[in-house]
Amino acid sequence: MIKGLRTAIYPAPDLQAARAWYADAFQTQPYFDEPFYVGFNIGGFELGLVPDAKPGTDGANPLWGVDDLAADVDRLLALGAKVLDPIADVGEGIRVAALADPFGNRIGLIQNPHFDPARVR
Template identity: 70%
Template sequence: MMLGLRTAIYPVADLGAAKAWYAEVLGQAPYFDQPFYVGFAVGGFELGLLPNAQPGTNGPQPLWGVDDIEADFARLLALGATELDPISAVGEGIRVAAVQDPFGNRLGLIQNPLFDPSAVR
């Protein structure tokens, strides 16, 4: 039985540059830092960086929860990301957006007032 999301892994060609950028984006150092993988703790989940891998914007598209999508979207752009999908309302007060990180990966955001953190297993 699947329990729910635990880790979203992003492939990167330059692990050092990606680690520095994501540390700035997340406001913290990684909790796991090895030459073969870097992991950041994000709200009870993990954002992982896989070195020597091919980045891309196709494939699975995890969305990371935010409280203020306008501010977080603008901050990512200011830190060097490029817009993929503008902020869009998708119903029920939910808004989504996506950027491409400086390494070529899609980084999705979601502001979802219906998300229930107590339901996370």
């Protein structure tokens, strides 16, 4: 049986610059930090950085949960992110946005009042 999301991996050709940016952006330090992979624990899920892949905004689009979408978008913009998709209300009180990190990766954000962390397996 497939379980819920465990890891979102982002290409980071400049691994140390990406490590520093993601530590600021996600307001946490990595728990695993090696030359081949940097791993952050984000609310029980993994954000991984790998140096041997090409950044881009096409492909998979994981969405990271936030409590205040507008505040987090503003904070990431101040750290050098760029807007890909502005904040949008997609119905039922759910709001989403997408930014590009300074390295060219898509960072999706979601404010979803219906998300129940107790249902994560």
